[in-house]
Amino acid sequence: MADSGAQSSRYGPVQVHFITNSPDIELPEGKRQLLVPTNVRRYGLSQILNSESMLDTPAPIPFDFLINGTFLRTTLEEYLTTNGLSSETTLNLQYVRSLIPPLFEASFEHDDWVSCVDILSGSSRAGTWDGNEVAAGQERILSGSYDGLLRVWNKSGQTIATSTASSAGGHTVSIKSAKFISPTQIASSSLDRTIRVWKYNEAEDHFSGDLKPVLELYGHKGGIESIDVHGPSNRILSASTDGSIGLWTTLKNSAPAADSTFLTSGPTAKRRKLTTSTSTPQRGPLSMLSSHTAPVTAAIFNPLDSTVAYSASQDHTIRTFDLTTSTLVDTRTTSHPLLSLTALPGISTQLLAAGTSARHITLLDSRISAQSTQVMTLRGHTNKIVSICHDPKSNYGLVSGSHDGTCRVWDLRSSRTGTKDEGNGLVGEAVYVVERDSQKGGKRPVGGEGIKVFGVAWDKDVGIVSGGEDKMVQVNRGRGVTRPDNP
Amino acid sequence: NIDPASLLPKLPKPEELKPFPTVCSTLFRGHEGRVRSLAIDPLGVWLASGGDDGTVRVWELLTGRQLWSANIGDEEAVNVVRWRPGRDAVILSAAAGEDIYLLVPPVVDPETETASRDLLDAGFGYATNATQALTANGQKKEPVAKWTRPGFRLEDEGVLIKITVRTTVKVISWHRRGDFFSTVSPTAQKSAVAIHTLSKHLTQIPFRRLPGIPQTVQFHPSRPLFFVATQRTIRSYDLQKQELVKIIQPGARWISSFDIHPGGDNLIVGSYDRRLLWHDLDLSTRPYKTMRFHSKAIRAVKYHKGGFPLFADASDDGSLQIFHGKVVSDMMENATIVPVKVLKGHKVKSALGVMDIDWHPREPWCVSAGADGTCRLWM
Numbered sequence: 001m002a003d004s005g006a007q008s009s010r011y012g013p014v015q016v017h018f019i020t021n022s023p024d025i026e027l028p029e030g031k032r033q034l035l036v037p038t039n040v041r042r043y044g045l046s047q048i049l050n051s052e053s054m055l056d057t058p059a060p061i062p063f064d065f066l067i068n069g070t071f072l073r074t075t076l077e078e079y080l081t082t083n084g085l086s087s088e089t090t091l092n093l094q095y096v097r098s099l100i101p102p103l104f105e106a107s108f109e110h111d112d113w114v115s116c117v118d119i120l121s122g123s124s125r126a127g128t129w130d131g132n133e134v135a136a137g138q139e140r141i142l143s144g145s146y147d148g149l150l151r152v153w154n155k156s157g158q159t160i161a162t163s164t165a166s167s168a169g170g171h172t173v174s175i176k177s178a179k180f181i182s183p184t185q186i187a188s189s190s191l192d193r194t195i196r197v198w199k200y201n202e203a204e205d206h207f208s209g210d211l212k213p214v215l216e217l218y219g220h221k222g223g224i225e226s227i228d229v230h231g232p233s234n235r236i237l238s239a240s241t242d243g244s245i246g247l248w249t250t251l252k253n254s255a256p257a258a259d260s261t262f263l264t265s266g267p268t269a270k271r272r273k274l275t276t277s278t279s280t281p282q283r284g285p286l287s288m289l290s291s292h293t294a295p296v297t298a299a300i301f302n303p304l305d306s307t308v309a310y311s312a313s314q315d316h317t318i319r320t321f322d323l324t325t326s327t328l329v330d331t332r333t334t335s336h337p338l339l340s341l342t343a344l345p346g347i348s349t350q351l352l353a354a355g356t357s358a359r360h361i362t363l364l365d366s367r368i369s370a371q372s373t374q375v376m377t378l379r380g381h382t383n384k385i386v387s388i389c390h391d392p393k394s395n396y397g398l399v400s401g402s403h404d405g406t407c408r409v410w411d412l413r414s415s416r417t418g419t420k421d422e423g424n425g426l427v428g429e430a431v432y433v434v435e436r437d438s439q440k441g442g443k444r445p446v447g448g449e450g451i452k453v454f455g456v457a458w459d460k461d462v463g464i465v466s467g468g469e470d471k472m473v474q475v476n477r478g479r480g481v482t483r484p485d486n487p
Numbered sequence: 488n489i490d491p492a493s494l495l496p497k498l499p500k501p502e503e504l505k506p507f508p509t510v511c512s513t514l515f516r517g518h519e520g521r522v523r524s525l526a527i528d529p530l531g532v533w534l535a536s537g538g539d540d541g542t543v544r545v546w547e548l549l550t551g552r553q554l555w556s557a558n559i560g561d562e563e564a565v566n567v568v569r570w571r572p573g574r575d576a577v578i579l580s581a582a583a584g585e586d587i588y589l590l591v592p593p594v595v596d597p598e599t600e601t602a603s604r605d606l607l608d609a610g611f612g613y614a615t616n617a618t619q620a621l622t623a624n625g626q627k628k629e630p631v632a633k634w635t636r637p638g639f640r641l642e643d644e645g646v647l648i649k650i651t652v653r654t655t656v657k658v659i660s661w662h663r664r665g666d667f668f669s670t671v672s673p674t675a676q677k678s679a680v681a682i683h684t685l686s687k688h689l690t691q692i693p694f695r696r697l698p699g700i701p702q703t704v705q706f707h708p709s710r711p712l713f714f715v716a717t718q719r720t721i722r723s724y725d726l727q728k729q730e731l732v733k734i735i736q737p738g739a740r741w742i743s744s745f746d747i748h749p750g751g752d753n754l755i756v757g758s759y760d761r762r763l764l765w766h767d768l769d770l771s772t773r774p775y776k777t778m779r780f781h782s783k784a785i786r787a788v789k790y791h792k793g794g795f796p797l798f799a800d801a802s803d804d805g806s807l808q809i810f811h812g813k814v815v816s817d818m819m820e821n822a823t824i825v826p827v828k829v830l831k832g833h834k835v836k837s838a839l840g841v842m843d844i845d846w847h848p849r850e851p852w853c854v855s856a857g858a859d860g861t862c863r864l865w866m
């Protein structure tokens with residue numbers, strides 16, 4: 001029956017019902033049902049929605065369409081046939097603003113592995129905190145490297161500033177994490193167990209500048225894998241392999257003194273001159289939270305309430321802390337070591353995405369009231385997921401960076417029911433896979449050798465920026481939004 | 488008619504026995520020539536390796552980034568690297584030729600570095616090297632080992648103590664408390680097995696006579712027992728009573744390696760004649776199970792020590808095999824052993840494949856050292 005139905009419906013019309021979760025692009029009640037030809041694809045449907053008789057958009061908005069949680073990537077005809085549906089069916093088409101394929105734009109070369117990246121723009125966090133302003137065209141990319149140096153780049157790939165060497169107050173070994181606190185202030189953390197706060201100045205012509213250390217923070221006994229910053233409260237959070245989370249202030253005068261046991265450099269470091277001998281002020285933490293039982297890989301501020309912190313650890317848990325009282329509020333245990341963490345502020349105040357060593361991303365509702373903890377699993381990476389960042393334009397998007405040498409873009413609206421082997425539950429698959437340009441289409445090497453991604457950031461103005469073992473900072477960006485794309 | 492297969496005990500399928508390592512997750516490249524030995528530190532953060540190029544290296548375990556390296560071998564290969572157990576200090580031991588080195592890699596915080604150096608230096612006060620025994624004819628007897636400073640070049644790198652014995656050291660095995668470690672120099676005859684006391688800088692030879700050429704040794708994980716493998720047998724000794732307790736006969740022609748289950752009552756043995764054997768020490772001196780899966784010699788066997796019922800072997804055929812091996816508490820019931828995965832990737836070089844293996848202290852991850860010059864982390 002389905003067969004003959006499909007035959008007779010070839011290129012005939014099918015009834016569709018347009019639905020959306022975004023009120024600003026909702027169709028009037030009477031226009032939501034429509035007969036459309038079955039040979040249309042995403043692009044055709046997007047044109048129909050944008051037309052005068054429908055949304056009548058001043059500038060066309062590229063749309064994507066979800067049917068039963070899956071993005072339409074074929075014609076409606078093929079969809080009906082594949083799913084054994086007759087053309088009598090009314091298809092519920094959920095339309096969403098299109099995720100643009102993040103095309104390669106540029107690569108900036110380093111001398112050594114790039115461990116982390118951050119972006120400063122008019123729409124970035126550090127660009128929008130009180131009093132901060134970034135002019136269009138003055139966006140900046142920050143990268144930290146295993147050579148122990150920070151670099152600030154413009155979008156054309158010119159280095160505007162490089163941090164000072166260890167002999168002049170810089171990190172003594174590899175940098176692991178770095179963030180803009182404001183357009184003129186940066187924080188970085190290192191395997192040297194310190195956090196350093198930097199004053200960043202640009203020359204009038206914006207083509208040169210300098211990064212000067214203004215504060216050294218001591219208190220961790222292990223390398224500091226990751227930091228987060230909150231500009232308005234001058235706070236820094238740190239996650240260390242020593243199993244603890246540090247809370248710090250960037251204000252020299254309100255920071256506690258540093259404990260001398262951390263300042264004394266060991267005999268080996270002294271002999272190998274791995275110490276800094278500058279007059280940079282040295283301070284200790286506001287508090288140290290030591291409840292994890294294995295290395296902590298990420299600590300972040302709740303984007304909606306900076307008195308709350310979330311942390312992810314190799315001990316398999318995500319923990320919630322009240323920073324005002326320095327107390328552990330909640331512990332969520334997952335099945336695998338966690339290597340990266342981000343919060344998705346738009347969906348729920350406490351929906352967290354954590355990258356695992358087991359090659360998937362776990363989405364958790366960390367609200368204590370939440371009935372089920374695990375919301376969804378994102379699958380497709382073939383190695384550890386060590387960096388993760390939410391989509392600045394969509395509440396449902398995120399990008400992840402993995403030791404498999406790719407960044408993957410995910411849309412939480414696209415999902416299916418997992419197989420038994422996947423532990424059932426909701427499973428999402430990547431919408432786009434961003435390869436390393438340095439790889440030039442070659443085969444993926446074993447263990448991601450040479451192309452591991454260590455850090456990724458996503459900005460509305462700049463795009464997706466990633467850094468890795470190929471010693472490159474790579475910029476990808478959606479372009480050509482109104483061009484019809486391939487299925 | 489009864490189908491004979493129906494009488495065999497039903498073994499669980501590998502996919503029901505997850506988690507176990509399945510893919511190569513990180514490569515560690517840098518050694519020139521074979522990597523002979525490797526070990527993950529007790530915290531699970533660093534990988535140490537040693538090889539034919541005479542270097543000891545410490546790597547960031549998850550990324551494969553080399554953090555530190557020292558050339559201790561000069562012209563000699565580094566045959567073995569082992570971390571001292573415990574979290575109070577970070578001390579790595581390594582052997583090249585007849586020298587055993589104790590070192591504190593400069594990757595630790597100042598407080599831990601100081602604590603580690605203090606542990607290494609405390610024994611200098613005992614000056615055991617000064618009290619040398621005299622032989623019958625009044626000549627100074629050559630001490631079995633000399634504890635010295637290795638010289639400024641190495642001390643600058645964090646290599647702090649050198650213990651020189653008489654012939655090439657192939658094995659280092661630590662007691663769980665971190666004050667004793669044993670070494671094996673197979674060609675040293677009477678002094679082939681030595682026990683070193685870190686806190687006293689003291690080296691002792693526990694056996695006057697050995698029933699064969701010692702291959703490897705291990706302290707029991709909880710009782711004061713010491714196991715010595717010669718080519719064909721493994722003997723366990725009571726260290727306090729100084730007596731032989733048991734002779735284990737795996738039936739292999741040449742034992743390369745063995746490991747004791749953390750529970751203390753089971754043992755796995757690997758041999759150059761390609762056998763892998765499981766012994767239940769309560770049951771018999773003969774193996775409970777003999778397996779021959781590899782086409783070439785087995786060089787290393789190791790149990791997971793962090794709570795997973797896993798063990799692995801490494802072979803010159805270039806592969807590692809991962810087994811589920813669950814020890815049941817019931818004395819009458821035998822362990823369930825299921826091969827779950829063969830891990831391939833190391834290239835065979837000059838008929839040598841995988842030289843050493845270790846497990847992560849907490850996770851079901853293992854690492855392997857290859858004759859192809861790489862180490863690999865499997866997840």
Ligand SMILES: [Mg+2]
Binds near residue numbers: 767769818820
């Ligand atoms: Mg038994």
